[in-house]
Amino acid sequence: MNHALETRFVALLLAPLMVVMLLFFLLPAGSIIWTSLHGAKLDPSTYLDLLTSALFHKVLTTTLVIGIQATLVTLVVGYAIAMHLARLSPRHRAVMMIFVMLPFWTSILVKSFAFTIVLGDAGLVNRAIAFVFGNKEPIQMLFNRTGVLLGMLNFLLPFMVLPILSNLMAQDPALARAAQTMGAGPLRIFLRITLPLSLPGVLSGVLMCLSLAIGSYITPALLGGRTDMMLANLVDFYTRQTLDWPAASAIAVILLVITGTIVALLTRVRGGQAEVL
Amino acid sequence: MNELVDRTTRFWRATGGFVAWAGYLFLLMPTLIIIPVSLNGSQNLTFPPERLSLALFAQFFADPSWWGAALQSLKIAVASTLLTLALAVPAAYALVRGDFFGRRALNLFLMSPILVPVVVLGLGFYLNFNTFRIGGTDLALVLAHTILIAPFVVVSVSAGLRQIDPALESVAIIMGASRARVFFQVVVPQIKDSLVVGALLAFLISFDEVVASYFVAAPATTTLPVKMYSALRWEISPVIAAVSAMLTVLSLVFSIALIALRKSPRGH
Numbered sequence: 001m002n003h004a005l006e007t008r009f010v011a012l013l014l015a016p017l018m019v020v021m022l023l024f025f026l027l028p029a030g031s032i033i034w035t036s037l038h039g040a041k042l043d044p045s046t047y048l049d050l051l052t053s054a055l056f057h058k059v060l061t062t063t064l065v066i067g068i069q070a071t072l073v074t075l076v077v078g079y080a081i082a083m084h085l086a087r088l089s090p091r092h093r094a095v096m097m098i099f100v101m102l103p104f105w106t107s108i109l110v111k112s113f114a115f116t117i118v119l120g121d122a123g124l125v126n127r128a129i130a131f132v133f134g135n136k137e138p139i140q141m142l143f144n145r146t147g148v149l150l151g152m153l154n155f156l157l158p159f160m161v162l163p164i165l166s167n168l169m170a171q172d173p174a175l176a177r178a179a180q181t182m183g184a185g186p187l188r189i190f191l192r193i194t195l196p197l198s199l200p201g202v203l204s205g206v207l208m209c210l211s212l213a214i215g216s217y218i219t220p221a222l223l224g225g226r227t228d229m230m231l232a233n234l235v236d237f238y239t240r241q242t243l244d245w246p247a248a249s250a251i252a253v254i255l256l257v258i259t260g261t262i263v264a265l266l267t268r269v270r271g272g273q274a275e276v277l
Numbered sequence: 278m279n280e281l282v283d284r285t286t287r288f289w290r291a292t293g294g295f296v297a298w299a300g301y302l303f304l305l306m307p308t309l310i311i312i313p314v315s316l317n318g319s320q321n322l323t324f325p326p327e328r329l330s331l332a333l334f335a336q337f338f339a340d341p342s343w344w345g346a347a348l349q350s351l352k353i354a355v356a357s358t359l360l361t362l363a364l365a366v367p368a369a370y371a372l373v374r375g376d377f378f379g380r381r382a383l384n385l386f387l388m389s390p391i392l393v394p395v396v397v398l399g400l401g402f403y404l405n406f407n408t409f410r411i412g413g414t415d416l417a418l419v420l421a422h423t424i425l426i427a428p429f430v431v432v433s434v435s436a437g438l439r440q441i442d443p444a445l446e447s448v449a450i451i452m453g454a455s456r457a458r459v460f461f462q463v464v465v466p467q468i469k470d471s472l473v474v475g476a477l478l479a480f481l482i483s484f485d486e487v488v489a490s491y492f493v494a495a496p497a498t499t500t501l502p503v504k505m506y507s508a509l510r511w512e513i514s515p516v517i518a519a520v521s522a523m524l525t526v527l528s529l530v531f532s533i534a535l536i537a538l539r540k541s542p543r544g545h
Binding site: 100 | 283285286289290296298300303304307323324363364365375377383386390392393400401402405423427431481487492502509510513528529532535
C-alpha cells in the first residue's frame with residue numbers, strides 16, 4: 001500500500017515554512033550579495049579593495065589559522081573522550097554523556113564569563129599555580145590566542161565527540177577480536193583497525209568544527225586579544241563602527257563561501273546528510 | 278617483548294584516560310563555578326566565594342533594564358517557538374510522508390540556516406529588515422529566531438515521524454477521517470515526545486541567541502543575551518554572575534528534560 005501524501009497536500013503543508021524561508025532567509029542572503037556589489041551598479045570594487053587590504057589579509061589568515069588550531073586541539077581531546085565513552089557500559093556512558101551535553105546547552109556567554117573568572121590573572125588557575133609553585137608572574141590565558149582556543153575547545157568538543165563516538169560504537173567488535181586472535185596487541189589493533197575505521201567520523205567532526213570555528217564571533221570578541229580579530233568580528237566592525245555595508249557584506253560573502261565549501265565536503269562525507277547532531 | 282607491548286599499551290591507555298578526564302572537567306568547569314560565584318555577593322567576582330549572599334540577585338531584580346531584558350527574551354522565545362511549531366511541524370510531516378521530486382534538496386535547504394555562520398545571517402537580517410521597515414521591532418527578532426530554530430524542530434519532528442507506522446494513518450483515511458483529523462488524532466499523540474523535544478530546543482536556542490539578535494535588536498527590544506554581551510564587552514558588571522547562574526539553571530533543567538524524553542524508545 002502506498003502511504004505517500006498527495007502532492008497537493010505536500011505543497012500545502014510546505015508552503016508556510018517555504019514562504020518564511022524565502023522572505024527571511026534567501027532574501028537576506030540576496031541582500032548581502034546585492035549590497036556587496038553596490039546594488040544595481042554591480043560594482044566589484046569592494047572585493048578588489050579587500051584583496052589588496054592588509055587588514056583583510058591579516059584577519060583572513062588569523063581566522064583560518066585559529067580555525068585549524070582549534071579544530072586540531074578539539075580533535076585530540078575529542079578523540080580521547082570518544083574512546084573513553086565507547087569503552088564504558090551503556091549505563092555509565094549515559095551518565096558521562098551528560099558531561100558532554102550539558103555544556104552544549106549552556107549559553108556561550110555564560111561560558112565566556114566563567115572563563116574570564118577562572119583564567120584571569122587572579123583567577124582560579126593562576127592562584128592554584130601560585131599556591132603550588134610559589135608566587136610568580138601570572139600566566140596570561142585571556143585576551144590572547146590561548147583564551148580563544150580554550151573557549152573554542154569548550155564550545156566545539158560536543159560536535160567532535162558525537163560523530164567519532166557514533167562511529168566507534170558502530171564498529172564490529174569481531175574485527176578487534178579477530179586481530180587479537182591473530183596476535184595483535186591493543187596498540188596495534190588501535191592503529192591498524194580502530195583508528196583507520198573511525199576516519200569517516202573523524203572527518204565529519206573535523207569539518208563540522210572547522211566550519212563552526214571559522215564562523216565564530218562571540219569567542220574571539222570576548223576571550224581573544226586585540227590582534228586576534230576574526231572575519232565575523234570584521235563583519236560586525238564594518239557594519240556598526242564604520243557603517244561600510246558593502247565591505248561588511250563582501251566579507252560576509254567570503255566567509256559564507258569558505259564555510260559553504262567545508263559544509264559541502266561535510267555533506268559528501270555524511271552521504272547527503274548535513275544534520276548537526 | 279610481550280611485556281614491552283603491554284607497557285606501551287598501558288601508557289597510551291592511561292594517557293588517553295587522563296586526556297578524557299581533563300576534557301570532562303574542562304567541559305563542566307564553567308557550569309560548576311558559576312553558581313558559587315553568583316552566591317558570593319561581593320562586587321569583585323571570585324571563586325571560591327568568601328561568604329554567601331543573594332546581593333547580586335537582588336541587584337538584578339532592582340534594575341528594570343536587566344529583568345526587562347529577561348522578560349523580553351522570554352516573550353521573543355515563546356513567540357518564536359510557537360510560530361516555528363506552526364510552520365515547521367506541517368513541513369516535517371510533508372517531508373517524511375510525501376514522495377516528491379527534490380525532497381532531499383529541500384531537506385538540505387531547510388537545514389541550511391544551521392550551517393551558515395550566524396554573523397552572516399545577522400547581517401542579512403539587518404539589511405533585509407531595514408528594507409522591509411521592520412528593523413528594531415519585536416517582529417524582526419521573532420522572524421530571525423524562527424529562521425534559526427526551524428531546522429531543529431524539523432529534525433526532531435521528522436525523527437519522531439520516521440519511528441511511527443504510516444499504516445495507521447492510511448487506515449484512518451480509509452475509515453473516512455479527514456487529513457486534519459488524522460493528523461491531530463493519529464499522528465500528534467504518537468509524536469508527542471518529539472514535539473516537546475523540538476519545542477524545548479527551539480525555546481532554549483531562541484532564549485540564548487545572541488549574535489543574530491545583536492544585529493536585529495534596537496535598544497528598546499534588547500534581549501537578555503544582547504544586554505549581557507554588551508555588559509561583558511564594556512564593563513564587567515557583577516550582576517552578570519547572577520544572570521549566568523540563572524541561565525545555567527535554565528539549561529540544566531532543559532538538559533534533564535531532554536535526556537528524560539530521549540530515553541523513551543520513540544525519541545532519537
